[in-house]
Amino acid sequence: MQEYGVFTLFLFSIVVYNTVLLYGTVGEILTEKAGSLNLGVEGTMAVGAIFGYLAGVSTNNLWIGLVGAFIAGGLCGLLFAFLTVSLQANQNVTGLTITTFGLGLYFFVGKGFGSNWPALQSAPDVVAAYAAVPIPVLSSLPMVGKAFFSHSVLVYLGVLIAVGIWWYMKYTKTGLKLRAVGENPSAADSVGININLYKYIHIIIGSGIMGLGGYYMALVMGGSFEGSTCWINGYGWISIALVIFANWNPVMAILGSLVFGFFNTLQVYSGSLANSFPESLGWLSGIPAQLYQALPFLITAIVLIASSIRQKDGEGGPAALGVNYFREER
Amino acid sequence: MKKQSSFHMVKREGVKWQQIAMSYLIAIVVAIALGGVLLSVQNVNPFDYYKDMFSLGVVGNKFAYKQVEAFIKLFTPLLLTSVALSLAFKMRFWNIGGEGQFIIGALGAGSVAYLLGETMPTAVVLLLMALVGAVLGGLYGAVVAILKVKHGTNETLLTLMMNYLALYLLKFFGETSGDWNFFLAKDSNRPLFATFPDNAKMITLPTPFGSFSLNLSLVIVVLLCVGVWWYLKYTKQGYEISVVGDSPNSAKYAGMKVSKIVIRTIFLSAALIGLAGAFYASSAGTLSTSMTNDVGWTGIIVAWLAKLNTIGIIVTSLLITVLQHGCSVASSSYATVDANFADLLQGMILFSVLTADFFTRFKLVRNSKQEVAK
Numbered sequence: 001m002q003e004y005g006v007f008t009l010f011l012f013s014i015v016v017y018n019t020v021l022l023y024g025t026v027g028e029i030l031t032e033k034a035g036s037l038n039l040g041v042e043g044t045m046a047v048g049a050i051f052g053y054l055a056g057v058s059t060n061n062l063w064i065g066l067v068g069a070f071i072a073g074g075l076c077g078l079l080f081a082f083l084t085v086s087l088q089a090n091q092n093v094t095g096l097t098i099t100t101f102g103l104g105l106y107f108f109v110g111k112g113f114g115s116n117w118p119a120l121q122s123a124p125d126v127v128a129a130y131a132a133v134p135i136p137v138l139s140s141l142p143m144v145g146k147a148f149f150s151h152s153v154l155v156y157l158g159v160l161i162a163v164g165i166w167w168y169m170k171y172t173k174t175g176l177k178l179r180a181v182g183e184n185p186s187a188a189d190s191v192g193i194n195i196n197l198y199k200y201i202h203i204i205i206g207s208g209i210m211g212l213g214g215y216y217m218a219l220v221m222g223g224s225f226e227g228s229t230c231w232i233n234g235y236g237w238i239s240i241a242l243v244i245f246a247n248w249n250p251v252m253a254i255l256g257s258l259v260f261g262f263f264n265t266l267q268v269y270s271g272s273l274a275n276s277f278p279e280s281l282g283w284l285s286g287i288p289a290q291l292y293q294a295l296p297f298l299i300t301a302i303v304l305i306a307s308s309i310r311q312k313d314g315e316g317g318p319a320a321l322g323v324n325y326f327r328e329e330r
Numbered sequence: 331m332k333k334q335s336s337f338h339m340v341k342r343e344g345v346k347w348q349q350i351a352m353s354y355l356i357a358i359v360v361a362i363a364l365g366g367v368l369l370s371v372q373n374v375n376p377f378d379y380y381k382d383m384f385s386l387g388v389v390g391n392k393f394a395y396k397q398v399e400a401f402i403k404l405f406t407p408l409l410l411t412s413v414a415l416s417l418a419f420k421m422r423f424w425n426i427g428g429e430g431q432f433i434i435g436a437l438g439a440g441s442v443a444y445l446l447g448e449t450m451p452t453a454v455v456l457l458l459m460a461l462v463g464a465v466l467g468g469l470y471g472a473v474v475a476i477l478k479v480k481h482g483t484n485e486t487l488l489t490l491m492m493n494y495l496a497l498y499l500l501k502f503f504g505e506t507s508g509d510w511n512f513f514l515a516k517d518s519n520r521p522l523f524a525t526f527p528d529n530a531k532m533i534t535l536p537t538p539f540g541s542f543s544l545n546l547s548l549v550i551v552v553l554l555c556v557g558v559w560w561y562l563k564y565t566k567q568g569y570e571i572s573v574v575g576d577s578p579n580s581a582k583y584a585g586m587k588v589s590k591i592v593i594r595t596i597f598l599s600a601a602l603i604g605l606a607g608a609f610y611a612s613s614a615g616t617l618s619t620s621m622t623n624d625v626g627w628t629g630i631i632v633a634w635l636a637k638l639n640t641i642g643i644i645v646t647s648l649l650i651t652v653l654q655h656g657c658s659v660a661s662s663s664y665a666t667v668d669a670n671f672a673d674l675l676q677g678m679i680l681f682s683v684l685t686a687d688f689f690t691r692f693k694l695v696r697n698s699k700q701e702v703a704k
Contacts, residue, residue, distance in 0.1 A: 101677020107670035
């Protein structure tokens with residue numbers, strides 16, 4: 001049994017370090033389904049992370065932090081919606097600027113604390129509420145029990161949100177209208193759907209969910225603020241890639257974050273896996289770490305190209321993605 | 331009965347460029363003032379901070395020329411990248427792959443420097459580096475253009491992914507020890523990019539201003555900007571770009587080969603970015619995994635702020651470089667505000683300029699009673 005320890009730990013880490021992708025991806029799916037390509041995921045997550053963390057730690061309450069992260073992320077979404085929906089600004093440029101701005105704000109706020117940065121340990125209730133909660137029965141399964149069914153409530157929340165958004169988009173009337181807005185806004189407008197309202201609401205909620213992902217990551221990183229790298233450290237960009245891989249389906253995003261997470265985590269564990277199973281997995285240590293890091297982007301690039309060659313580009317992706325809707329031009 | 335809003339938007343016609351410039355200026359001042367408010371929240375005196383920032387470490391500094399050289403080192407790649415991106419954006423081709431094209435260009439130039447640098451005279455090596463960097467960067471972009479025109483592949487997302495492929499390729503060469511890896515320093519135990527041979531380092535021109543020497547690549551880049559401006563304004567190809575950008579359909583009816591124009595222009599755009607990477611590498615005399623300094627991203631903001639106007643891009647990249655260099659200079663005197671403050675300012679400037687831009691493009695008109703009743 002002992003030699004399986006590292007393997008279980010590997011699977012466990014896949015979930016711990018990549019649930020952030022699930023939040024980011026589901027948030028972006030909701031945004032893109034409203035026809036808006038928000039490239040500000042990285043920045044939105046950073047803003048959600050730092051304000052959520054500060055709210056949670058200063059009140060010593062995990063849930064207040066969660067609400068704070070949602071609001072902070074949502075405000076980034078409001079900014080994006082205001083600029084691109086109301087002011088008709090270009091979505092790519094606005095999204096990229098949200099990222100620049102968000103990362104700038106993250107470091108500005110964090111640096112501002114100087115040596116008074118609040119450590120996670122100063123909020124024992126947050127630590128306790130964040131700790132792993134094993135799911136009865138399932139968590140006692142051999143190997144996979146510890147790996148997949150013994151996690152923080154925030155991991156379960158991420159899965160719940162993904163399933164909930166999937167259900168909302170597939171089975172509710174507003175979800176159907178949302179898809180119409182992303183596919184063909186002028187047709188949706190002509191049947192009386194308030195395009196701007198739909199866009200605003202879904203962009204804001206989507207960004208709020210990204211903010212939750214940032215908050216989760218802040219806690220995974222133990223809340224230690226470093227001046228050089230942000231907690232999010234590229235997860236926002238991988239999330240944008242994952243939206244394509246998951247074919248704009250939130251439930252597929254759960255699977256997708258495990259697949260992308262597999263490569264992310266393999267990069268860290270390839271050495272110890274190769275050591276523990278030299279005969280079967282020894283070759284792992286021969287593969288350069290950069291390949292593991294590049295794989296999510298490589299896979300996504302291939303999916304993008306392959307689906308466009310098969311002319312199935314519009315299958316999951318909204319047809320009007322990235323195009324602003326200007327009513328007077330209808 | 332659906333509720334009608336009492337305002338609607340109408341496009342403005344015939345706005346003078348002076349009005350646009352004025353509204354942008356106001357927007358920038360507003361953003362910087364907002365930055366000042368944020369600084370005072372952090373207990374930093376905004377006037378002192380901005381004084382340090384905007385003086386760029388040049389005032390009252392014996393080694394001011396070093397600051398100017400550092401400024402140019404930031405400014406040159408940003409200017410060329412932004413101008414190059416504007417070519418693509420004019421055709422509504424969303425090349426957000428500047429980071430990747432820059433890295434591929436630098437890798438190409440680096441390979442020339444490491445493999446051939448010692449065997450040939452400086453002028454030949456530098457020319458070859460520029461050429462290889464530009465061609466490789468250009469091809470890296472043109473691949474996407476070909477996929478876009480042939481299969482309709484989403485170029486925004488594909489160029490985004492390719493940024494990371496290039497980055498991890500660079501990291502692979504920079505972090506993997508091995509006899510085959512000619513990128514690394516031979517005398518270092520841990521992997522480290524080697525310094526270029528002297529023949530592969532960018533020429534610096536002596537100037538009458540004391541110890542200050544001018545990096546030749548800045549001169550070339552400014553000339554290239556003039557060239558691009560002329561190309562867009564006075565050549566047939568430049569005209570084709572603007573027609574395709576305005577309406578691909580009318581370009582088609584006018585008998586233009588839209589696919590060819592798109593591929594050609596994206597190759598040019600990406601090649602100039604690859605060249606920026608090659609210039610940067612030869613000026614720095616080595617490669618580094620953080621060498622892009624985010625120009626591929628910042629260039630997009632610059633090009634957009636300048637409304638894709640070549641002259642505007644020169645002014646805007648100067649402004650953005652002032653922010654970046656100024657913040658890094660000021661960060662040495664303020665413990666709680668680091669160089670990332672430049673990002674925050676850039677973001678706020680763009681947000682407020684986008685807002686100003688709206689009011690120069692549209693006006694809000696109150697709906698008349700009759701119209702609402704309809």
